[in-house]
Amino acid sequence: MKALVYHGPGQIAWEEKSMPTLQDPGDVIVRINKTTICGTDLAILKGGVATVTPGRIIGHEATGVIAAIGTAVSDFKVGDHVIIPCTSSCGRCDSCRKGLFSSCERGGWQIGNTIDGLQAEYARIPLADSSLHRIPAGMNEEAALMLADIIPTGLEVGVMKAEVGLGDTIAVLGAGPVGLATIMAAQFFSPAETIVVDLDDHRLEKARELGATTTINNRDGQAYDQIMALTHGRGVDVAIEVIGNPATCQLAQDIIGPGGRMANIGIYSKSVELHKEILWTRNITIRMGVVNTNTIPVLLRMIQACKLDPTKLITHHFRLDQIVQAYEVFKNAAREQAIKIVLTNDSTDPPDAAGEDQMIRRIVSQVLARL
Numbered sequence: 395m396k397a398l399v400y401h402g403p404g405q406i407a408w409e410e411k412s413m414p415t416l417q418d419p420g421d422v423i424v425r426i427n428k429t430t431i432c433g434t435d436l437a438i439l440k441g442g443v444a445t446v447t448p449g450r451i452i453g454h455e456a457t458g459v460i461a462a463i464g465t466a467v468s469d470f471k472v473g474d475h476v477i478i479p480c481t482s483s484c485g486r487c488d489s490c491r492k493g494l495f496s497s498c499e500r501g502g503w504q505i506g507n508t509i510d511g512l513q514a515e516y517a518r519i520p521l522a523d524s525s526l527h528r529i530p531a532g533m534n535e536e537a538a539l540m541l542a543d544i545i546p547t548g549l550e551v552g553v554m555k556a557e558v559g560l561g562d563t564i565a566v567l568g569a570g571p572v573g574l575a576t577i578m579a580a581q582f583f584s585p586a587e588t589i590v591v592d593l594d595d596h597r598l599e600k601a602r603e604l605g606a607t608t609t610i611n612n613r614d615g616q617a618y619d620q621i622m623a624l625t626h627g628r629g630v631d632v633a634i635e636v637i638g639n640p641a642t643c644q645l646a647q648d649i650i651g652p653g654g655r656m657a658n659i660g661i662y663s664k665s666v667e668l669h670k671e672i673l674w675t676r677n678i679t680i681r682m683g684v685v686n687t688n689t690i691p692v693l694l695r696m697i698q699a700c701k702l703d704p705t706k707l708i709t710h711h712f713r714l715d716q717i718v719q720a721y722e723v724f725k726n727a728a729r730e731q732a733i734k735i736v737l738t739n740d741s742t743d744p745p746d747a748a749g750e751d752q753m754i755r756r757i758v759s760q761v762l763a764r765l
């Protein structure tokens with residue numbers, strides 16, 4: 395099979411790899427139908443994620459069809475159509491019992507990190523029973539794909555941690571794919587004002603389509619003054635930081651009003667300052683975390699009820715074997731006006747038969763070889 399392999403900073407290649415095999419009774423093998431590139435993949439490509447070592451197949455967001463199952467898998471069967479979330483969970487450890495799947499003692503973010511990932515024709519998925527989600531019949535597969543990471547991240551780490559509520563004035567700092575997903579998810583809770591700050595006019599236009607009531611291009615550094623003017627000097631009820639840089643972290647602290655809630659989604663590569671000497675008088679709450687993906691079932695219901703359309707985040711389509719080209723587009727997202735790129739695996743046999751047939755043929759040949 396073919397897969398996208400990380401070979402060290404700045405180096406990726408679409409190349410031949412051996413078929414993944416079942417290694418644990420709880421594993422399944424999935425024939426990938428659709429996958430996408432995440433900002434985290436770009437961080438990996440820059441060498442910024444130390445746990446990803448050269449030779450690793452990357453990618454952690456995909457949908458596909460189960461091609462083989464381990465002997466302990468009971469809730470899924472060959473042919474099932476599934477979402478593969480970025481987080482794997484055993485469902486039994488202390489963290490899982492608290493719903494903290496990202497801190498699972500046996501799982502967490504492994505796929506495309508410490509084990510081979512999903513930007514491939516096939517992938518091995520550990521802890522399948524407690525990690526995978528079945529895609530309801532008839533659902534747009536590309537909508538389901540957006541639930542593998544970014545929509546749950548915006549909802550769980552941004553909107554829910556910040557407790558966005560009816561009538562709130564919220565500010566989302568950063569309108570990349572996760573920022574836009576956060577804006578969509580925030581609308582479930584009916585904030586009165588959704589202020590969005592970014593440096594890219596195309597992304598701000600998209601933010602307005604998804605529910606932003608005011609967008610601010612902070613090229614001139616005037617966002618603080620504009621937000622304070624909009625809120626009559628009070629500041630916002632909720633500030634969600636989605637970039638992970640010191641300047642936006644500072645802006646979130648500057649604009650947060652009395653009783654405000656700050657949520658942090660952005661991933662920082664260096665330490666930032668937190669001005670407790672100023673913030674303590676405002677009775678604010680600061681929360682942060684990693685996505686647990688435990689909102690996927692509810693988000694599937696919201697798609698089915700036509701109350702969420704994550705396909706609005708998709709701007710580009712490529713065949714899976716064009717993935718190196720797709721990375722070039724995603725790396726130049728501002729120039730290319732790219733938000734989410736969908737890669738479709740149409741290079742092999744029909745999805746529901748290919749994996750199973752190949753798997754059966756391989757198992758038969760292995761058995762014959764032993765005779």
Ligand SMILES: [Zn+2]
Pocket residue numbers: 432433434454455480543544
């Ligand atoms: Zn991701």
Ligand SMILES: [Zn+2]
Pocket residue numbers: 483484485486487488489490497498499500501
């Ligand atoms: Zn666990």
